[in-house]
Amino acid sequence: MATIQMLVGLLLLSDLVESVSRENFKTCNQSSFCKRHRRLRSDASPYVVLMETMQIQPSRIEVQILNTKNNVRLLMQVTAIKDNTARLKINELNPLRKRYEIPVGDVLVGEPKTQDMKVLVRSGSSISLGFEENKILITSRPFRVDFINKEEPVVSINAQGLLKFEHSRERNPPQKGWLGIWFTRGFSEGEEEPKEPPMENQADKKKKEGEKKGNEENDANEPETWEETFKDFHDSKPYGPSSVGVDVSFRGFKYVYGIPEHAESMALKTTKSGDPYRLFNLDVFGYELYNPMALYGSVPVMLAHNEKQTVGVFWHNAAESWVDISFNTVDKVADIVGRGRNERPQTNTHWISESGVIDVFIMMGPTAHDVFYQYAQLTGTTNLPPMFAISYHQCRWNYNDQGDVENVDANFDIYDIPYDVIWLDIDHADGKRYFTWDARKFSNPIEMVNNIASKGRKMVTIVDPHLKVDGNYRINKEAKDQGLYVKNKDGNDYEGWCWSETSSWPDFTNPKVRQWWASKFLFDDYKGSTADLFTWNDMNEPAVFNGPEITLHKDAKHMGGFENSDLHNIYGYYMQQATAEGQLLRSNNKDRPFVLTRAFFAGSQRWGAAWTGDNAAEWSHLKVSIPMLLSLSLVGITHSGADVGGFFNNPDPELLTRWYQAAAFQPFFRAHAHEFSKRREPYLQPKKNMQVIRDAIRARYSYLPLWYTLFYEGEQSGAPPMRPLWVEYPTDKRTFKMDDEYLIGTSLLVKPITEKGQTGTHVYFPGKDQLWYDIASYNSYKGGQSTYVEAPLSKIPVFQKGGSIIPRKMRIRRSSGLMKHDPFTLVVCLDKSGSATGSLYVDDYNSFNYRKGEHLLRSFSFQHNEFHSRSGDKFCSFSTKEWVEKIVIIGLSARPTKAILNVKGVESSLQLSYSSDNNQVIIRKPGVNIAKDFSIKLS
Known part of the structure; x- marks a missing residue:
């Protein structure tokens, strides 16, 4: 016991160190499979396509690939998928042992819908296939596949000749x-x-x-192909080497994005002089910035963009992976499908995984929004969160007891600062036994939660995957008796150390285990829980303090005998899924769940939110949070955020204030701090800083109608609420690397202040003929240029696009739950032609009834001095008390004297005021229910 406590103490101390202990984590050169693949020569590929084995089906071709060095045959399938997508899959033709493939219905929402393709040209050495405006060209010798959109090659597989597929085999020499x-x-x-x-x-x-x-x-x-040692940890590798890898070239593209999670710029960098980007879910405390080291989550999706097109690839493999990136130019004369003599950029990437199969989806856009939709068709979208989930969350490790919670809650009210959720970390539980309460600290948890809920607020408790090995702990006893734990290489329950001391880990890859875990959230099972209690899944990479790289041993066994090395990156995904299903179970699928996860994978967006892990109270961490969140948003993890103020150490008031201002305009808005950091609740800050922080939080609440509408639209289309500028301005090359400012939807431009002492900043306003309006002063700025904007501590540079209409709620409440029936203010910022459009989505903000049609979708427009509010969906119906309190119009060319309201043909005059500053008109109290169609004519 003393040894365990000492280890945990040392880990805590190391958590307070600002730089990572690099020696705890592998480099590519210390990972034998990465090293083997990386030293391949592009001119020595042994693979050829056996064209005579080709079988052609309406939507798919199958053909064998021969490794001419060892005569091993592979089977390749190339499939045309609806919505401008293709799939390339390579597996062994006759494996000795089944290779791990993620079950359909888990990451992929289902079997992708296919479409027919036709043979265009066929010869003994190649075949060309067509579907929609795409072609797929398969070349036999050397093996290569080119994907062509509108006669332009966009993605090539094995053009660099780096395919390597380590087939299953017996150890050599085998015993007789x-x-x-x-x-x-x-x-x-x-x-x-x-x-x-x-x-x-x-x-x-x-x-x-x-x-x-x-x-x-x-x-x-390579003797380590059969067993490998890192530091004092041994990987037995009982099945031998089974890695896979191939190069993917983006033709005509200079910029690539995605493959989170890394503390890195949004536009990915070349890896020629260092390690590849690593995808391996790890608990990396005190992580370094701007390097390719693995962090908590992995999404193997990469987007490429140029001024003509956006494309993407999805590497459907849950094993540890590495991605190399290099940039060069290609002469079109030498191009297999190109025409004309000119050079164009090319990005070459090399994808390497420790095991599994090669399963690549090529999403051919042609726009960024098309790629978002194509990826969403494969892995799903972010489910519409309940309103409280996109509001402000207050957390630290740890609020000490029930009295502490009551005090924090009361102080937010005293200082008139809204918040929606208060969080409890590991010390709320009895000896860190999850699904329990420490009775000495939290004697009546139901009363505590109900008191919070009476103000429209919620509570979140942490539930980690490591379960304390204790015969008196009911959850552990159930898991052990039912055989639900991950096994070690010898077949016994895997044991390691984490916050609960000696612990074991449920095998969430097993549907039976996920069903059992979900049942633990039923009110009769999770004593002290209520419908207003939600969940935080931390340490679910999973973190194992005494494991290799602070995680599970690679030869630990999961369902079906698959090793952790086969599926490591999907463990956290399955835990979040099981937790979300538990919340659904307790409400009989009526109420929307909320689960925050630290570890994630492709498709995790369906189960809740994610955050960027254990950051630090440093200006550099505030700055890097923006590209980190943009990278997550581009690959589907759209409900994401960073700990406000930094998890480690103590931010000074200026840093904390600027962080609140930035996070108030990011998707997931939570303040969180280490237990050894000083208390930093907003009301504890100097008066000036407290007021500015309060204004930032209030601004977030005023814009909740916009955020909620964007999340609804994102559920339908896959589009992220937080976007890089190039998504909406795809031909503007100045935006391609820009990751210090961003868009909220299409209507808000945000440029956070991320440097100490900064009182102004240069803001790039996109759109050559665009107008942008400061949301506070309504000063206008012309697009297509960079302009210096004053930004004292009281101000965050945020601008509304001319031509947009944004719904807001301006009344100050204690929580979003108390804003439910509040009226709307519609802010109309006109473009140069005097026009604007916008939308608003409304439902009950909590349940799934909106999927039954119980919601409103409003469409707003202003043109020729006339405002209209119309139904955007004739098939929906919803009754609400929400109404229109005010309409603010900015940028009118002439002063109006009358405002006439028309509701179903009945006209009435409205109060009107005008300010010559920015030609601002305020129409007060139209008093129309938001569900009704109406118009207002100015004259």
Whole structure:
């Protein structure tokens, strides 16, 4: 026990160190499979397509690929998928052992919908296939696949000749006889060992001879292919090497984005002089900035953009992966499909995974919004969060007891600062036994939660995956008795150290385990919980304090006998899914869940929000949070944020203030701090800073109608609420690397202050003929140029686009729950032609009834001095008390004297005021229910 406590204490101390302990984490050179793939020569590819084996189906072709060095055959499938997408999949033709593939319905929402394609040209050395405006060209020798959109090559597979597929094999030299095969091969869980030596036919014998030849070369040069040691940790690798990799070239593209999570710029950099970008979910405390080290989550999706097109690829593989990036130019004369003599940029990437299969989706846009939709069709969208989830959250490690919670809650009211959710960290539980309460500190949790809920607020408690190994702990006993834990390589329950001291980890890859976990959230099971209590999944990479790289051993076993090395990056995804399903279960699928996760994978957006982990109270961490969140947004993790103020250490009042201002205009808005940091609730700040922070939080609440509308639209289309400028201004090259400012939807431009002592900043306003209006002063700025804007501590540079109409709620309440029936203010900022459009989405802000049509979608327009509010969806109906309190119009060319309201043909005059500053008109109290159609004519 003392040893465990000392280890935890040392980890806590190391958490307060600003730089990461790099020696705890592998480099590519310390990862044998990464090293093997990275040293491949592009001119030595042994793979050829056996064209005579091709089978053509309406939407798919299948063909064998031969490795000419060892005579091992692979099977390639190329499929045309609806919505301008293609899929390329390569697996072993005759594997000795089934390779791990993520089950359909987990990351992929279902089997992708296919479409027919036709053969355009076929010869003995190549075949060209067509669908929509796309072509797929498969070349036999050397093996290569080109994806062409509108006669322009956009993505090529194996153009650099870096395909490497390590086939399953016996260890060489094998022990003689069938018993030796059993010892070297191993068996999956549930697989029966042979009752007698298997017969071997001549084809199998010839295949094995070819494999042996390749194995001898491998074993002679790379002994770690069969077992590997990092520091004091041994990876037994009972099934031998099974890595896969191939190069993916983006033709005509200079900029690529995505593959989070890294503390890195949005536009990804070349990796020629260092390590590749690593995708391996890890608990990296005190992480360094601007490097390719792995962090908490992994989304193997990359987008490429130029002024003509956006494309993307999705590497559907949950094993540890590395991605190399290099940039060059390609002469079109030498291009396999190009025409004309000119050079164009090209980005070459090399994708490497420790195991699994090659399964790549090519999303051919042609716009960024098309790619968002194409990816959403594969992995789903961010489900519309309940309103409280996009409001302000207050958290620290830890609020000490029930009295502490009551005091914090009361002080927010005393200082008139709105908030929606208060969070409890690990010390709220009895000895860090999750699903329990420390009775000494929280004697009546239901009363505590109900008191919070009476003000329209919620509570979140942390539930981590490590379960304390304790015979008196009911949750542990159930998991152990039912065999629900991850196993070690010997088949026993895996044990390691984490906050709960000696712990075991549920195997969330097993649907049975996920069902069991979900049942733990039922009110009868989770004593002290209510419908107003929600969940935070932390440490779910999973973190194991005494494990290799502070995580599970790679030879730990999951359902089906698959190793952790096969599926490591999906563990946190499955935990968040099981937790969300638990919240759905307790409400009988009536209420929307809210689950925050630290570890994530492709598709995690369907189960809740994510955050960027244990950042630090440094200006540099505030600055890097913007590209980190933009990178997450581009690959579907759209409800994301960074800990306000930094998790570690103590921000000074200026840094904390600027961080609140930035985060108030980001998707997930939560303040969080380490237990050893000083209390930093907004009301504890110097008066001036407290007032500015309060204004920032109030601004967030006033814009909740906009955020809610954007999240609804995102559920339909996959579009992220927080966007890089190039998404909406795709031909403006100045925006391609810009990641210090961003858009909220299309209507708000945000440029946070991220440097100490800064009282102004240059803001780039996109759109050559565009107008932008300061949201506070309504001063206007011309687009297509960079302008210096004053930004004293009291101000965050935020601008509304001319031509947009934004719905706001201006009444100050204690929480979003108390704003439910409040009226709207519609802010109309006109473009140069005197026009504007906008939209508003309304429902009950909590349940799934909106999917039954119980919602409103309003469409606003202003043109020729006339404002209109119309239904944007004739098939929906919803009754609400919300109404229009005020309409503010900015940028009118002439002063109006009358405002006539028309509701179903009945006209009435409205109060009107005018200010010559920015030609501002305020129409007060139209008094129309937001659900009704109406118009207002100015004259």
